Amino acid sequence: MKKNFKAISTKALALTFGIGTLFSCVSDKDSPGLEWMPDMYRSPAVETYVDYGWVKEEVNPEAVMKQSAKHPPLATIPYQGKVEDLEMYLPYHRKASSFAAVTHGLQEKDGWRLTTEEGDAEYNAAAADKNPIQLTEDNQKSIFSDGKELYEINCAHCHGEDGDGKGSMVQSGAYAGVPDYSNLKDLPDGQLFYSIYYGKGMMGAHAPLLNKKEIWTVVHYINKLRFEDYGAATPQKVETDTTVVVEDTVQ
Ligand code: HEC
Structure with a gap:
């Protein structure tokens, strides 16, 4: 009985090893071989700001702007800075x-x-x-x-x-x-x-x-x-004329 069990387990081991070896043999050396659960190797490529409803000029109304972050509405400005x-x-x-x-x-x-x-x-x-x-x-x-x-x-x-x-x-x-x-x-x-x-x-x-x-x-x-000499011009000493209104040129 003990001998029988040993023979069976040896055969099972050889079989598993054999099948495993066969499945792992693939001609493309860059391929990981058979993937049992591909989702674990490759997560779906959902990226921000990609409209999956509009791929290569083809519109898929089902998917339009469903799966991706949307652009802010036009003329939205960030609330930051001075x-x-x-x-x-x-x-x-x-x-x-x-x-x-x-x-x-x-x-x-x-x-x-x-x-x-x-x-x-x-x-x-x-x-x-x-x-x-x-x-x-x-x-x-x-x-x-x-x-x-x-x-x-x-x-x-x-x-x-x-x-x-x-x-x-x-x-x-x-x-x-x-x-x-x-x-x-x-x-x-x-x-x-x-x-x-x-x-x-x-x-x-x-x-x-x-x-x-x-x-x-x-x-x-x-x-x-x-331009080699680009930069603020060295201020020149001028007599200050208080009657002149200096125009603000900043736009
Ligand atoms: C991927 C490469 C690439 C990058 C990155 C790039 N440029 Fe350019 N740039 C070009 C090419 C090519 C042209 C020529 C366009 C033409 O005249 O057809 C050009 C042209 C220009 C011009 C001339 C525009 C005109 O009106 O003739 C300016 C100025 C310029 N780039 C500034 C920048 C600045 C500033 C950055 C970074 C913020 C930048 N570029 C990033 C490739 C690039």
Whole structure:
């Protein structure tokens, strides 16, 4: 009896081992083999801000905006920061180009405002916009260091540390067509802002990543890369004329 039991358990062991070996043999060496409970290996890829009802131009009304976090309603602003920074949190007054939905995925249904005008009308108009953050002797050091930090996190991998257009992505051969800032000396600040905000050509929109204050800060930093002597002009000693009303140029 004891012998019998031993024989059976040996056979059972050999069988289990044999079946296990067979099942674990797969030709693809990157595959873990047979998965008994795949959910434990792969969790469903539910991500924020992804509209699963709209995949590759196909609409599935069942799933529209059900499974993912929604964008905040249009014109929602974060309640944070200082009161004097409030304007910076208000929506950007310029609209995206009419083709931004196709070129940069900026869909009106997600709250992006697209112009109905053809071509680069809004981009051209942006040339008139001035940087609302004015450089002064006192603030420029911290603005440049904040700008440098933002630039190194968000831009340098394409544009290069010095703005020569040879970031690591370009050097690796993964990416091309990034301009050297020194060839863009004539570009007005307002258009730098517009392109960073909505994207341009192969560059994506940075509006979801940086707020307006951060973009204007980066614009100051790019100017430092574009122009050697960029910075607050050394104040000159002038006779104070108390009859002159000094206009506030901050927008
Ligand atoms: C994925 C790569 C990539 C990243 C990241 C990137 N850019 Fe660009 N950038 C480009 C490319 C490519 C162009 C050229 C677009 C064109 O003219 O078609 C460009 C153009 C520009 C221009 C010129 C815009 C104009 O109107 O001609 C500015 C300014 C600029 N980028 C700033 C930035 C800043 C600031 C950041 C970071 C916040 C950034 N870029 C991040 C690839 C990138």
